[in-house]
Structure formats: structure tokens, C-alpha cells
Amino acid sequence: MKQIETMLNSTDKNSLSQLEDLLGEQHIGTSYDTPLRIDAFDISDAQKIEAISGHFREIMNILGLDLTDDSLNGTPGRVAKMYVKEIFAGLNPANKPKIALFENKYQYNEMLIEKNITLYSNCEHHFVPIIGKAHIGYISSGKVIGLSKLNRIVQYYSQRPQVQERLTIQIANELKSVLETDDVAVMIDAAHLCVSSRGIKDTSSTTITADYSGTFNDPDRKKEFLTYLSYG
Ligand SMILES: Nc1nc2c(ncn2[C@@H]2O[C@H](COP(=O)(O)OP(=O)(O)OP(=O)(O)O)[C@@H](O)[C@H]2O)c(=O)[nH]1
Numbered sequence: 001m002k003q004i005e006t007m008l009n010s011t012d013k014n015s016l017s018q019l020e021d022l023l024g025e026q027h028i029g030t031s032y033d034t035p036l037r038i039d040a041f042d043i044s045d046a047q048k049i050e051a052i053s054g055h056f057r058e059i060m061n062i063l064g065l066d067l068t069d070d071s072l073n074g075t076p077g078r079v080a081k082m083y084v085k086e087i088f089a090g091l092n093p094a095n096k097p098k099i100a101l102f103e104n105k106y107q108y109n110e111m112l113i114e115k116n117i118t119l120y121s122n123c124e125h126h127f128v129p130i131i132g133k134a135h136i137g138y139i140s141s142g143k144v145i146g147l148s149k150l151n152r153i154v155q156y157y158s159q160r161p162q163v164q165e166r167l168t169i170q171i172a173n174e175l176k177s178v179l180e181t182d183d184v185a186v187m188i189d190a191a192h193l194c195v196s197s198r199g200i201k202d203t204s205s206t207t208i209t210a211d212y213s214g215t216f217n218d219p220d221r222k223k224e225f226l227t228y229l230s231y232g
């Protein structure tokens with residue numbers, strides 16, 4: 001594996017545009033992009049799983065666990081596979097959802113809201129779950145997105161080590177890009193297990209983040225969005 005030290009927040013424009021191409025995301029290197037190394041895609045998923053499995057086995061060994069126990073023996077491989085193929089699958093641009101849009105033939109020009117989208121992510125500071133709901137609103141600029149694709153976009157960016165602020169902005173930016181409009185609102189309400197299950201151990205607090213663009217900056221539009229969220 002190439003040992004390239006260049007980080008995404010570097011000023012190496014060639015590396016950054018290479019990563020933009022690979023990730024299919026623009027503005028790589030900004031504060032709201034996941035800090036990935038330029039060599040992130042030099043090894044295959046299978047190689048990642050093998051390497052993570054070995055390292056996780058070592059962590060379990062250091063903790064004093066008996067890896068010959070038949071319940072523990074498969075855990076390193078299980079964790080590695082879960083990281084690469086499931087909970088951190090959104091680090092691999094190959095897993096980015098393919099979005100096909102429809103023409104807005106029905107001339108639906110009001111706000112569309114998809115609320116209570118199930119969100120499972122993981123906190124990048126502690127690698128423990130973030131569990132919540134995402135709510136999305138947009139106004140068509142001529143194109144309509146399949147509803148499930150909204151869930152898929154939320155899931156893709158959630159399947160990365162995250163902070164909630166960045167997750168919110170990444171989802172909003174992707175929506176603005178695919179929908180070719182700035183008229184997008186995203187809200188996330190989530191519980192962080194690093195706050196509830198350890199540390200301060202507050203089991204009742206949740207964190208709300210929001211990103212409003214275009215017409216959603218208008219107080220009446222924002223109010224309309226928030227009113228829809230309060231129904232049901
Ligand atoms: N802003 C933000 N902070 C987060 C998020 N997820 C976790 N954190 C916080 O990241 C901080 C990391 O702080 P540290 O002091 O380095 O970690 P720590 O010693 O484990 O802190 P405690 O959780 O207070 O025990 C904690 O305050 C977490 O609550 C997030 O999505 N957004």
C-alpha cells in the first residue's frame with residue numbers, strides 16, 4: 001500500500017481533484033468532507049477486512065479475551081466485515097446510491113417532505129452508534145426524486161464515522177447536487193451513545209442539527225417545513 005501522507009485538508013490540488021473524481025463529491029478538502037487519506041482506495045475491501053480482522057484480534061487479545069473460545073473466535077472477522085461492508089460502507093464511493101430522477105410531469109410545485117428517515121451512524125470520536133431520524137424537504141426545480149433514494153442518501157453518508165454537523169451538511173449538499181436546486185432542508189434529531197452509554201451517561205438528551213438552503217431560508221418556508229414535521 002502506498003504510504004501517502006497527503007490528507008484531504010492539504011492544499012495538494014491534484015490529490016484533491018483525484019479524490020473528488022473517485023468519490024463523486026465536489027468541494028473535497030473542505031471542512032464538511034470526511035477526512036480520507038488519498039490512498040484510501042489503494043486496497044480492496046477483501047484486503048481491508050483481512051487487515052482489520054488481524055488488528056481487532058490483537059485488540060481482543062490485549063483485553064485478555066480467549067480467542068480460542070468458540071463464541072469469540074469469529075468476532076474479529078465479523079467486526080471487520082461489518083465495518084467494511086455495513087456500518088462504514090459509505091466510505092467507499094462504489095456504494096454511493098445510483099439516483100435516477102423523474103420529470104415533474106404532474107407539476108407538483110409544493111414542498112415535499114420525507115420525515116422520520118431511520119438513521120444509524122457512528123460517532124467518529126468514540127466509534128459508538130448515533131441513532132436518530134432525518135427529515136428532508138425539497139421543492140422541485142423540474143425533477144422529482146424517487147422517495148427511497150432520499151433514505152439511501154441518508155444511509156450512505158451515515159455509514160461513515162461521523163459528527164452530526166458534517167453528516168447533515170453532506171446529505172444536504174448531495175441533495176442539492178442531485179436535485180439541481182438549492183431549495184433543500186435537512187434536519188437530524190439523534191441520540192449519541194457516546195453521550196448516553198458512557199461518559200456523562202445522559203440517556204434523555206438528543207441532538208438536533210439542520211441545514212436550510214435557498215427558499216428554506218425564508219422564515220415562512222422554514223415554518224412550513226417545521227409545521228409538517230410536527231404532524232403525526
Ligand atoms: N459537536 C459534536 N460533538 C460530538 C459529536 N459526537 C460526539 N461528540 C463529542 O465529542 C467530544 C469529544 O470530547 P473529548 O473530551 O475528546 O472526549 P471524552 O473525554 O470521551 O469526552 P466525554 O464524552 O465528555 O467523556 C465529546 O464531547 C462528545 O460528546 C457530534 O456529532 N458533534
Ligand SMILES: [Zn+2]
Nearest residue numbers: 123125126194
Ligand atoms: Zn462520540
